Amino acid sequence: LSASFRLDPAFTVAPVSRRTFGSFVEHMGRCVYTGIYEPGHPTADGDGFREDVLALTRELGVSLVRYPGGNFVSGYRWEDGIGPVSERPVRRDLAWHSLETNEVGIDEFVKWADKAGVEVMYALNLGTRGVQEALDAHEYINQPDRTHLAELRRANGSEKPYGIRMFCLGNELDGPWQTGHKTAAEYGRLAAETARALRSADADLELVAVGSSSSSMPTFAAWEAEVLEHTYDAVDYISAHAYYEPLNGDVASFLASAVDMDHFVDSVVATADSVGARLKSKKRIMVSFDEWNVWRQSDFEASLGNLSSEWRIAPRVIEDRYDVTDAVVVGNLLISLLRHSDRVTAACQAQLVNVIAPIRSEPGGPAWRQTIFHPFAITSRLARGKVLRVEPHGPVYETARFGEVPVVDAVATHDEEAGEISVFVVNRSQDEAVTLSVPLGSFESRTFTVAEAWTLTDDDLSASNTADDPDRVVPVTTEGVVIEDGELRLTLPAVSWSAIRIT
Ligand code: AHR
Structure with missing residues (x-):
């Protein structure tokens, strides 16, 4: 996807x-x-x-x-x-x-x-x-x-x-x-x-x-x-x-x-x-x-x-x-x-x-x-500065409670003073990863680099943290996130939440 x-x-x-x-x-x-x-x-x-x-x-x-x-x-x-x-x-x-x-x-x-x-x-x-x-x-x-x-x-x-x-x-x-x-x-x-x-x-x-x-x-x-x-x-x-x-x-x-x-x-x-x-x-x-x-x-x-x-x-x-x-x-x-x-x-x-x-x-x-x-x-x-509205284009899926919903949902914030953008995004698909591309066209006069990128997911979706194993589930550095040809690109694993700060 x-x-x-x-x-x-x-x-x-x-x-x-x-x-x-x-x-x-x-x-x-x-x-x-x-x-x-x-x-x-x-x-x-x-x-x-x-x-x-x-x-x-x-x-x-x-x-x-x-x-x-x-x-x-x-x-x-x-x-x-x-x-x-x-x-x-x-x-x-x-x-x-x-x-x-x-x-x-x-x-x-x-x-x-x-x-x-x-x-x-x-x-x-x-x-x-x-x-x-x-x-x-x-x-x-x-x-x-x-x-x-x-x-x-x-x-x-x-x-x-x-x-x-x-x-x-x-x-x-x-x-x-x-x-x-x-x-x-x-x-x-x-x-x-x-x-x-x-x-x-x-x-x-x-x-x-x-x-x-x-x-x-x-x-x-x-x-x-x-x-x-x-x-x-x-x-x-x-x-x-x-x-x-x-x-x-x-x-x-x-x-x-x-x-x-x-x-x-x-x-x-x-x-x-x-x-x-x-x-x-x-x-x-x-x-x-x-x-x-x-x-x-x-x-x-x-x-x-x-x-x-x-x-x-x-x-x-x-x-x-x-x-x-x-x-x-x-x-x-x-x-x-x-x-x-x-x-x-x-x-x-x-x-x-x-x-x-x-x-x-x-x-x-x-x-x-x-x-x-x-x-x-x-x-x-x-999340700093101003909230930016985004309109994801991508796949949808059917739900019993809410009808057809987008697989990917996201929002971004823009801290003009610090020259930073943060993107927050989920993949709601239960079985498929999504390749996400985010054109930075309107910011084109700038060259961005990825400052940090975190993804929270797991092969075992029922995993949790306990007193004995308090860090069983933690966000890990997002693999393969790049900025190329004026686009931020990354892969969102199935059932995942990610946050990326670019500067
Ligand atoms: O947060 C638990 C309870 O949920 C609160 O006391 C109540 O306001 C709500 O129904």
């Missing part, structure tokens, strides 16, 4: 938003406890944070971290997590049927985020709580001094306000599973009232209204339309969440998951713009794709009964082990997010550690990179 696409500096989508490389830390399973935080672990620092996990977080290239949930946040009382740890209450977490010890709260998390070098995106509870509690959380977080909650934060050891800019107005309130599930009208009113109140305290905020939990929700698009009718002037973002898996063993469709993500974003943008048009507004609502990943959710749903048998602290929940195909799909989802950089300016892979995560850690033991770590880390490192 063969495919090609042109690179042209004029085909600019938008600047690369660093917030595209966000992640998510929820008080769920072992993401916080024995994930980022484990006092007593051999690598724990003075604050109880695992240095091994911190180092991997930095290496992953994470820019933004959503916290503290997820479904968890819809029953969370933020004030349980402040003050002397020994006095903090243990509470039931209804979302994951476990016990929350509250050893980690906002003060600890901001400390961790500073060490990791990431921006915090803070999610407010609009499930069981309302405007006043959102204002209180905001006052504790961002008010400089002199008010009761600002002084409480200072007394708790943080003199300076945290300066968090992005706040999520709740989580997945369209879902019947959510504590405090609401209709679009109920949620839209509450989100608008909360947003307006927050803005009168702090004009600079970037607020995210809850969008659909997946594109298969029966209320998909209708929910966004109604919520935005209420909140259009008061918010900046609408959220999107999507998880992908090979349903009933359908790997061909799974490999094309980015087609669904493209459709999801396009539909939300169209819906938001249509509300804007009706409201005669020039404002454009952005998409915060603040939960996305591969997750074998049907396995989890089948095992839901086990969750409710007892109340455990930091139980092992959805610790999916990722394989080669999963990594290719994750690489492709990042391609989809990048190509929508004009409207998706924040995104969070869910989650960071242990819970459907690129980083795994064992209590008292090692931390390691799952297969999906690699495309994320390389894309975050190489």
Whole structure:
């Protein structure tokens, strides 16, 4: 098979938003406890944070971290997590049927985020709580001094306000599973009232209204339309969440998951713009794709009964082990997010550690990179400057879920200042390699050389990384990549993800 696409500096989508490389830390399973935080672990620092996990977080290239949930946040009382740890209450977490010890709260998390070098995106509870509690959380977080909650934060050891800019107005309130599930009208009113109140305290905020939990929700698009009718002037973002898996063993469709993500974003943008048009507004609502990943959710749903048998602290929940195909799909989802950089300016892979995560850690033991770590880390490192739209010409294949889809999918970025181009590309074919040629015609006044080229694939697509064999699956230098006759040429093995930086 063969495919090609042109690179042209004029085909600019938008600047690369660093917030595209966000992640998510929820008080769920072992993401916080024995994930980022484990006092007593051999690598724990003075604050109880695992240095091994911190180092991997930095290496992953994470820019933004959503916290503290997820479904968890819809029953969370933020004030349980402040003050002397020994006095903090243990509470039931209804979302994951476990016990929350509250050893980690906002003060600890901001400390961790500073060490990791990431921006915090803070999610407010609009499930069981309302405007006043959102204002209180905001006052504790961002008010400089002199008010009761600002002084409480200072007394708790943080003199300076945290300066968090992005706040999520709740989580997945369209879902019947959510504590405090609401209709679009109920949620839209509450989100608008909360947003307006927050803005009168702090004009600079970037607020995210809850969008659909997946594109298969029966209320998909209708929910966004109604919520935005209420909140259009008061918010900046609408959220999107999507998880992908090979349903009933359908790997061909799974490999094309980015087609669904493209459709999801396009539909939300169209819906938001249509509300804007009706409201005669020039404002454009952005998409915060603040939960996305591969997750074998049907396995989890089948095992839901086990969750409710007892109340455990930091139980092992959805610790999916990722394989080669999963990594290719994750690489492709990042391609989809990048190509929508004009409207998706924040995104969070869910989650960071242990819970459907690129980083795994064992209590008292090692931390390691799952297969999906690699495309994320390389894309975050190489995607610089502006995103360039590309239009691959090449073979197509038939899928049960999405009809006919292209075998090759790609995006590029162009860093004009550094004089560099990065290309990110997948081959979704399960049995054939593709010869790819990329004419650099529009850059012809320049002579390029290949600075680095990585390919992630394997003869055994089910191979994964474990504590005993943490580097079983790693990207390797792409063989035979050349620039000849004004073209970048390489071979994309079947089921592979590649990234090439030329300079
Ligand atoms: O990331 C796991 C869960 O998936 C989150 O808590 C929830 O928001 C989503 O349904």
